[in-house]
Amino acid sequence: MAKPTVIVAYYSVYGHVRKLADKIVEGLNSAGNVDVKLYQFKENLPEDVLAMFKAPPQDPEVPFLTPEILGEADAFLMGIPTRYGSMPAQVKAFWDSTGPLWSTGKLVGKMGGFFFSTASQGGGQETTALVSLTNLIHHGIIYVPLGYTHNNLFDLSEVVGGSAYGAGTVAAGDGSRQPSVKELEVAEHQGKSFAAIVAKYHS
């Protein structure tokens, strides 16, 4: 039997979510029970706004996620940097282009989860998850949360992003903080545990 296909799709201006995505891919690949593909969400901000943000160009090596590609996958994890406690327009624009998938029920019964980055603690990782959930629910997608399945999520000795909703990092207002060892451990763990759940569901 073919292994289930898992897509990791991220949007990342300054690289924090991308670093989590790469760790999640490592975790997904570690047990060898799923096929993994990395995609990114397409930028849709005007050039002058991107220049104001000092946004580097998107990685030319990573293909853009399309509704057709998502429709062919068995499961996905989406990496979402918070915007005002919610998902960025780039991710929302993607969901808004999935009407044909919705009208044909193409995503019903697939599995999905999320991971996050915010500037600050309490900046909205969980609200971003909750806002994103409506897309899964309306498509009939099974939400796979992380749960409190990694000890780092209980660690109060330092800043540790992420929660029961998914791995996360805290980037600081100027983006100067990089994903920590503990945050990257949680990301890798999320990939591994998601792969196990998807593989079990498909066995």
Ligand SMILES: Cc1cc2nc3c(=O)[nH]c(=O)nc-3n(C[C@H](O)[C@H](O)[C@H](O)COP(=O)(O)O)c2cc1C
């Ligand atoms: C328009 C805008 C809105 C933002 N809103 C929030 C917010 O509500 N809470 C927060 O903690 N960070 C907020 N941020 C900071 C981003 O979440 C942060 O830049 C991002 O997580 C960094 O991830 P990246 O390097 O992968 O792009 C906002 C950033 C922008 C540009």
